[in-house]
Amino acid sequence: MGEMAKPEGAAGPAPARPADGAAQAQMDEPQLRAALALLTQEVETLRLAGAERDTLAGLVNQLREANQNLLLDSVDARVLREDAGQIERRQSDFLATLAHELRNPLAPISLASSMLTKTPGTASQLLNLQTIIERQVKHLSRLLDELLDAARLSSGRIALTWLPLALGALLARAAEVVQGRVSERRQRLTLKIGTAPIVVDGDQARLVQAFANLLVNASKYTHDGGRIEIEARVLDGQAVVTVSDNGAGIAPDVMPHIFYLYTHGPSSLTRPESGLGVGLNVVRNIVEMHGGAVAAASGGQMSGSMFTVTLPLSRAGLPAEPPAAPGPAQPRRGRHILLVEDNVDASDTLSMLLRHEGHSVVTAYDGPTGLAMAYAHRFDVLICDIGLPGLDGYDLIRKLRGSAGAHIPFAIAVSGFSMAEGRPRAIAAGFGQYLVKPINVDALLTLIASDAVTQLVRKDG
Ligand SMILES: Nc1ncnc2c1ncn2[C@@H]1O[C@H](COP(=O)(O)OP(=O)(O)OP(=O)(O)O)[C@@H](O)[C@H]1O
Ligand SMILES: [Mg+2]
Incomplete structure (x- = not known):
């Protein structure tokens, strides 16, 4: 059939295009069919490519839209975060000012009550009243301190004094803070610190405060005669302290909120003292300022609680001697x-x-x-x-x-x-x-x- 051989399938060479009407007239039917098939295939390929391009364009549009929404959402989130930050700072400032102002009237009340004990011949009934005033002034002043402290800690406006510290000594000091309240309630407080010293870097007063807060809670939310344990050990290259009790436990719906400021669990008979709901927030802020973390666990109500604090080990590894307590007053007369x-x-x-x-x-x-x-x-x-x-x-x-x-x-x-x-x-x-x-x-x-x-x-x- 000469040079116009029938092409084999789509991949075969393209049929030579007829140069003129005469040549076209020379194409036989099978050749025309093959040329047509090829053209149809080309058109189909182009159509598919077109459809793909449309789909791609659609996808690009969707992506662009999603991207814009994401951008808007992230701007919204940033604005909301800034607003929340500002509100929190304003709230902290207000609380700090309030606590500061409330301290002023407290000063003369406290001094006046001290005077009663120093005035000769004060009736015993008055002395009893003085004890009450003194106790309440101390309570109020402690609440104000907590408020001020929580406000400052939550806004990060607190300076830490960094020293290498023996963890065992910190826990012993924290235990001293709660000893009175623990004995009053006939609870058993066990301190497990092992013999090898564990050293962390940090602010002594703040870390004692954090552990004391956990121990105060453990005592507060545990029945009379209950058990409290505080233990320190090294795990995976970190210092780990657990404070556990066999007390009231924490309900699952309360658990997610306990570290937030001013939140506390439901009042009950196991809550003999009212609190501000700042203790655990202070703990979390202090621990995080030291590069650590705190977590809570409980089997639920009435099945005890366990708080775990992890802190980085000290790089220096030198335990500092805790500063000696100030000596007793040695009054000298006549300044x-x-x-x-x-x-x-x-x-x-x-x-x-x-x-x-x-x-x-x-x-x-x-x-x-x-x-x-x-x-x-x-x-x-x-x-x-x-x-x-x-x-x-x-x-x-x-x-x-x-x-x-x-x-x-x-x-x-x-x-x-x-x-x-x-x-x-x-x-x-x-x-x-x-x-x-x-x-x-x-x-x-x-x-x-x-x-x-x-x-x-x-x-x-
Ligand atoms: N050991 C614990 N056992 C059971 N519940 C606890 C324990 N520790 C904390 N909680 C729960 O977590 C809540 C928050 O504790 P947080 O110490 O922040 O506040 P608070 O003790 O109520 O008041 P504050 O510490 O300001 O005096 C508590 O009200 C209590 O419901
Ligand atoms: Mg508390």
């Missing part, structure tokens, strides 16, 4: 004291107490008067509030220290700000010591009687 305090009740009660201890006290109720008095007389000790009308405590001490020739007494700042927040500022401004309101009277008397003041008086005298 000459300037007291600058704008709360008249607080000033009156504190000056009464100081005079009762044999000191002479001059009072000022505002900053400028306090500064003028400090210029005019040689005081051994200055006790100065921070928030003062006219001139605050920081400026008062700065001005006094900045004045050539002025006599500088041993300066103690007193304020409602927590130790962590208030102390660095007070020391930076020029105070020698810092006390948080309500003042621990014994700590103040110890300071006034301390060698630091004696040396200052000798040097000047």
